[in-house]
Amino acid sequence: MRSFLFIVSFINSLFFFSQPLDFSSAENWLVLPEKSPKFFKGSTIDSTYIRSVDVFYIFPTLLDDDADSRWNAEMTDVKWKEEALETAIRYQASAWVECGRMFAPYYRQAHLKAYDSIQGRGREALLFAYEDIRASFMEYLEKYNEGRPFILAGHSQGCTQLTLLIKEFIDEKPLAKQLIAAYMPGIGLDSNEFHSIPFMTKPNQFGGFVAWNTMNDQPDNDLYPLWYKGKVCINPITWDLTKTTPRSLHKGFYYTNEKCYTQVFETELIDGAVCVRNFRPPFQLAVKKYKNLHIGDVNLFWKDIELNTKERIKAYLDAF
Numbered sequence: 001m002r003s004f005l006f007i008v009s010f011i012n013s014l015f016f017f018s019q020p021l022d023f024s025s026a027e028n029w030l031v032l033p034e035k036s037p038k039f040f041k042g043s044t045i046d047s048t049y050i051r052s053v054d055v056f057y058i059f060p061t062l063l064d065d066d067a068d069s070r071w072n073a074e075m076t077d078v079k080w081k082e083e084a085l086e087t088a089i090r091y092q093a094s095a096w097v098e099c100g101r102m103f104a105p106y107y108r109q110a111h112l113k114a115y116d117s118i119q120g121r122g123r124e125a126l127l128f129a130y131e132d133i134r135a136s137f138m139e140y141l142e143k144y145n146e147g148r149p150f151i152l153a154g155h156s157q158g159c160t161q162l163t164l165l166i167k168e169f170i171d172e173k174p175l176a177k178q179l180i181a182a183y184m185p186g187i188g189l190d191s192n193e194f195h196s197i198p199f200m201t202k203p204n205q206f207g208g209f210v211a212w213n214t215m216n217d218q219p220d221n222d223l224y225p226l227w228y229k230g231k232v233c234i235n236p237i238t239w240d241l242t243k244t245t246p247r248s249l250h251k252g253f254y255y256t257n258e259k260c261y262t263q264v265f266e267t268e269l270i271d272g273a274v275c276v277r278n279f280r281p282p283f284q285l286a287v288k289k290y291k292n293l294h295i296g297d298v299n300l301f302w303k304d305i306e307l308n309t310k311e312r313i314k315a316y317l318d319a320f
Contacts, residue, residue, distance in 0.1 A: 020135035021075065023105060024143075028075070029136070030059070030089055031104035033144070039090055039258075040097050053100035053180065053313055054148050056140060058133060059088035060156035060186065064112040071125040072108045081106065088155075091254060092298040095305040096153055096183075099313060103144065105136035109157055126160065133161045137169065145178075149316055151309060152182040152209075155298055159187040159211075166209075172196045180316045182209035183305065185297035188231035188272065199232045203239035203308055204315040210234045213273045214300060220292035228272040235269045236301040239308050244268050247280065252303025255283075260303055276300060 021028045026035050062083050063073045073080050084106065093104055109129045114122030154162045162184055170176050171194040181200065189211045191199045200208040212235070213228045237245040245267045252260040264283055265276045279287055287293065293300065 020131040021106065021108070023136045023139035028106050029104065030085055030106055031057070031093065031102045033101045033103075036102070037085060037089060040094065040102075049098065049100050049310065049313055052148065052317060054140075054145065054150040055093075055096045055100040055102045056137065056150055056152050057089075057093045057096065057102060057104040058107070058154035058158035058161050059084050059092070059104065059109075060154070060158050061109060061112050062088070063109055066113075068111060071111055071114065071121060072128050073111075074108065075106065090258075091256075091302075092155055093153070094254070095298055095302045096151060096309060098306060099309045100151060101144075103136075103140050105132065107132035107136065107161070126157075129157070130161055130164050133165055134168070137165055141169075141175075147178070149178045149180050149313075149320075151180050151313075152184075154184060156186040156294070159184040159189075163187070163189070163193070166194060166197055170197065176207065179208075180206045181309065181312045183309070184209050184211045185236075186213060186294055187211065188213070188227045191232050193232075199234075201234065201240050204311050206312045206316040206319070210236075210239065212236050212297065214293040214297050215270075215273045215275045216287065216290065216293055217275060217277045219270065219273055219275070223292050223294070224273060231272040233269060233272050233274055235267055235274055236304055236308075237267050239304075241269065247278070250304070251301075251307055253283070254299040254302035262303070265300075 023029065026032060029035060031037065062080060063070065075081070089104060093102065096102065107129050110122065110125035114125040116122065152162055152166070162182060166182060170179055176196055179197070182197070194209070198208040200210050211231070212233045215224060234240070235242045235245060237249050247263040247266055250263050250265060252262050253264045254260050264280055266278045268275045268277065276293060298305065
């Protein structure tokens, strides 16, 4: 959930700590075109996009129990694997399910504490996790891509890993021509994070990345100044730098009852974050318990993300 600026300087000295997962095996993928969760089946998928575009999604940190002594998740952890499917895929990746063929790898992600030890053992844990992401993306490129344009998407640690992936495979590389957009919420990024992949400030732009970090009425006094202040942030209602938006423009919050609710809140764009406020009943009660809304970076804007992704896909396909 944190900025990766502390470790990207090590990218040129990246070394591997163990063998990555074998992504020729479907068991190491959460989602593949031939392996979709049952809750995707009811989707009214736009076949035009499925035929033309891929989505590569990386789920956020779920290994966060203070009592857990592990530095990385293990593939034998059935509970962790189930949580990845039932929370991250159900409430986040589903925002892109109508936008293309979906690919979502498991990876032995770093424990949340890795971000507090970024100059030490935490760095090793994050790079260990990147081994799996790297291997999964290489498998995707070699077996499935066949020159298709793609969307990159993630959240929190998922975007930490996407940052490394973009730097190694896409930034100033031929593959950049196939990138429609990278959706990177829940991480602090600079406008010049990449050399050839720009921060996009128009809703129909393609070939770059968008990022945002969600706060309540007021910024979190701990998380915000340490990780987000001064970083880039789009308004994920208008997909530009519009300062404020009314409820009427909000397209849809995907709630835990698996229903999508429109016109739920207002937004205000501040330095490095977007504040969501004036929730309509009964949602104002549901968000009160959260110090910040990092957990809702995707599902708060679920329908907004889907519609904007389709807009960018259309602009890309029309251009090529």
